[in-house]
Amino acid sequence: MKNFIYETPTKVYFGAGEELRVGKLVKEFSPKKVLIHYGGKSAKESGLLDRVKKCLNDEKIAFVELGGVIANPELSLVRKGIDLCLREGVDFILAVGGGSVMDSSKDIANGAANPEIDVWDFSLRKAEPKKTIPKGAILTLAAAGSEMSNSCVITNAETGEKRGYSSSFNRMNFAIENPELTFSVNAYQTACGIVDIAMHTIERYFCPGEETYLTDSIAEAVIKSVMKAGKDCLKNPNDYTARANMMWASSLAHNGLTGCGREFQLVVHQLEHEVSGMYPKISHGAGLAALWCSWARYVYKSNVNRFLQYAKNVWNLDIDFEHPEKTVECAIDLQEKFYASIGMPTNLKMLGVKKESLEKLALDCSRNKTRSLIGYKPLAYEDILKIFELAYE
Known part of the structure; x- marks a missing residue:
């Protein structure tokens, strides 16, 4: 057996209705403003996004939104998210979706926390993040495992490169896992x-x-x-x-x-x-x-x-x-x-x-x-x- 380091700092809240905890969980980090990051229309049409926003509003937590994450999340949206975080003073990121949303959120968190470094350099392994922004996830798709992993995979559509990198800063602070949110997955x-x-x-x-x-x-x-x-x-x-x-x-x-x-x-x-x-x-x-x-x-x-x-x-x-x-x-x-x-x-x-x-x-x-x-x-x-x-x- 080879030497290893095992680290699982992500706190998991598992079961039906657990997403309704999200406001109180985010409040524990005393954020000034939260970025809600999500994918397409399913988060809206299912009513999940409205429930999440209500939970934040109930705790008087300010937030901004950025949707549009696609499968094989793209660097261009990551850059847009970083700019939004820096402009709005975001200090917590909440991913609502599957692995693509979570990986995009991780990269945004690392890029916004280290604005002096080009975020793509993390994926190319030319640089490593020195710090990150706290983040949590509400999982809507069981697949990538990004909710508890230290990995992040991003696609540069301009060059056709898909690259991943590992870092302890890629760990979610918490992950909410309600299996009911995956009933509608085709x-x-x-x-x-x-x-x-x-x-x-x-x-x-x-x-x-x-x-x-x-x-x-x-x-x-x-x-x-x-x-x-x-x-x-x-x-x-x-x-x-x-x-x-x-x-x-x-x-x-x-x-x-x-x-x-x-x-x-x-x-x-x-x-x-x-x-x-x-x-x-x-x-x-x-x-x-x-x-x-x-x-x-x-x-x-x-x-x-x-x-x-x-x-x-x-x-x-x-x-x-x-x-x-x-x-x-x-x-x-x-x-x-x-x-x-x-x-x-x-x-x-x-x-x-x-x-x-x-x-x-x-x-x-x-x-x-x-x-x-x-x-x-x-x-x-x-x-x-x-x-x-x-x-x-």
Whole structure:
């Protein structure tokens, strides 16, 4: 087991009606003015935004609003939010939405607190935030896990770059999780969420590290639970138990718990960021589904035993000790069939990615052949290109 630091400073308020606490929770930070940051019309049409504003008004908390966050949140709106915060004297940010809204809020908070630094430099890892503005979240989509993670992913639409960075300043001070707020999430986005949640833990599971059987057991439980809960959500969108388990899995899958003692890099996420950076209409979860099985087939021989453990403990397969590779390949096939069963793509062609884009995707992911992705099998440019090619077929 490798050395690690585990930090989860976000206080979670979980359950039905918990969003009605928001005024009192924000008041604890004694803000002069709050920025309410959200996405599109759903926050308004559902009445959630009105309930949030009433809670703030009841506590006599001043606020301004900034909507318009889209999937794969854009740098241009982050810059607009920073300008708004500086102009209005905002000293608390409240994210109302899913992972995109939360990541945009994190970047705004860091940019407004460090106005002397170009906020895009955080994403490029040319600079690190020195401080941040306090922030909280009301979660409306179980997927990204941004409510408890230290990561932030932003897209620069002008350059087609999608970049993420980690920082302790990216942690939310609190997160409100009411599963009822996800009842209206459509089947496709629910399925994208299933994939994203599971992948946050699956990828940690296949990072280098040994003798992490406690972490492994937690990870396996999260993976199996989100697949069951997700299927139940698709059968009945108003199933509170299923939505609750999926929402809690979202938080646990990306707060670091399921990777303790293992080396950390979400490799398939790195591949997918290039895809949805170039094709911004592609949902993150769908891109992950289209890539993971090809990555697994390319790398599994570098650690067959690890994949056998996954096959046995997640997919309940009996190990063929004479032909162990067949067991691994069966597990990968089962995961691919699961993706198809929930309406997710299983290759890049299904997402509309053009074959002529693959070389550029590999060049960008390898930072023009200067970076290799870590793992049991490190992936240089040639490896990355091969995975993209396999994922296209």
